[in-house]
Amino acid sequence: MTVVIDCVAIGEELMQEIVKETEDIKKKGITPGIATLLVGEDFGARMYRKQVEKFCEEAGFNYFNENPPADVTEEEVIEIVKKLNNNSAVSGILPLRPFPEQISDSAVISTIDVNKDIDCFHPFNMGKLAMGEATFPPATPSAVIEILERYAREYEKMEPKDFFEGAEIVVVGHSNIVGKPLAYLVLNRNATTTVAHVFTSMKGNLEKHTKGADILIVAAGKADLIGPDQVKEGAIVIDVGINRVKVLDEKGEPVLNDKGKPKTKTVGDVSFDAVKDMAKAITTVPGGVGSVTNRMLMKNALKACKINHGL
Numbered sequence: 001m002t003v004v005i006d007c008v009a010i011g012e013e014l015m016q017e018i019v020k021e022t023e024d025i026k027k028k029g030i031t032p033g034i035a036t037l038l039v040g041e042d043f044g045a046r047m048y049r050k051q052v053e054k055f056c057e058e059a060g061f062n063y064f065n066e067n068p069p070a071d072v073t074e075e076e077v078i079e080i081v082k083k084l085n086n087n088s089a090v091s092g093i094l095p096l097r098p099f100p101e102q103i104s105d106s107a108v109i110s111t112i113d114v115n116k117d118i119d120c121f122h123p124f125n126m127g128k129l130a131m132g133e134a135t136f137p138p139a140t141p142s143a144v145i146e147i148l149e150r151y152a153r154e155y156e157k158m159e160p161k162d163f164f165e166g167a168e169i170v171v172v173g174h175s176n177i178v179g180k181p182l183a184y185l186v187l188n189r190n191a192t193t194t195v196a197h198v199f200t201s202m203k204g205n206l207e208k209h210t211k212g213a214d215i216l217i218v219a220a221g222k223a224d225l226i227g228p229d230q231v232k233e234g235a236i237v238i239d240v241g242i243n244r245v246k247v248l249d250e251k252g253e254p255v256l257n258d259k260g261k262p263k264t265k266t267v268g269d270v271s272f273d274a275v276k277d278m279a280k281a282i283t284t285v286p287g288g289v290g291s292v293t294n295r296m297l298m299k300n301a302l303k304a305c306k307i308n309h310g311l
């Protein structure tokens with residue numbers, strides 16, 4: 001029987017641990033805090049900010065909202081980052097992208113204090129990650145690791161070390177925020193690591209690699225990229241992708257809502273129904289990796305708080 005990994009339960013368990021640790025830190029007169037930096041009004045970034053604010057409230061963190069207008073200069077944004085660096089109440093700084101075109105991502109990111117860089121954007125922290133010494137493993141990739149570690153203990157009755165060592169792991173996606181750091185995290189756990197990406201698909205080679213995976217992690221942002229033909233029988237499949245797609249009826253026509261617009265739903269990159277029965281274990285979308293990601297960010301903020309206060 002396929003294990004559908006309950007990532008919501010993992011997220012809730014992590015939240016309890018975070019709340020407990022926050023209470024302990026507060027007893028010392030210190031409150032962890034996260035600052036988000038959103039430039040302008042990008043819709044996706046605003047949604048993400050809302051979530052961070054909500055989780056901060058739930059965990060008892062302070063929350064700081066920096067939201068300069070879209071026409072702000074790069075120098076002004078850098079001044080905001082420096083102000084946050086110097087504010088001891090701010091444990092972690094989270095830049096929410098995309099930035100408007102006059103603002104260089106790298107100019108802003110390289111200004112963030114490396115000890116407040118809770119999603120591992122700064123090149124120094126990415127370098128440490130590559131060397132296997134990450135202070136702040138980035139939220140989404142470390143959510144995948146957390147899910148796999150808990151799965152290994154609960155279902156395979158294995159220590160994570162033994163679970164990862166020598167495992168054939170294929171990561172689909174090679175972005176700087178998900179695919180590449182994830183590949184480092186599994187490589188540093190001594191998995192045999194393959195990274196496939198859009199150019200692998202363009203050469204028609206995706207299946208050749210994904211079919212060999214004991215653990216297949218997909219982070220491409222492409223609905224139905226992975227179907228049964230791309231998965232080995234008995235593989236563990238972790239779906240990181242988040243896609244909005246139209247709901248279709250039996251004839252393949254879009255289903256309309258009350259306003260006459262096509263109804264949409266959230267799906268991952270894996271055709272869940274088609275792959276589920278052949279996998280040993282699988283995650284869902286929604287209710288999958290995303291349920292754990294924000295918690296990993298908060299764990300990093302707690303760590304940053306302790307580092308910055310010498311605890």
Ligand code: NAD
Nearest residue numbers: 140173174175178197198201219220221240241242290293
């Ligand atoms: P991105 O667009 O920066 O990168 C996409 C990657 O997928 C690229 O490396 C590209 O090479 C690869 N890719 C695209 N088409 C492909 C194809 N046909 N075959 C093979 N590889 C292909 O996206 P990202 O920021 O890395 O995010 C990836 C997905 O993960 C998105 O759906 C995003 O919404 C989701 N995501 C989820 C969480 C979460 O918490 N669950 C967090 C961050 C991102």
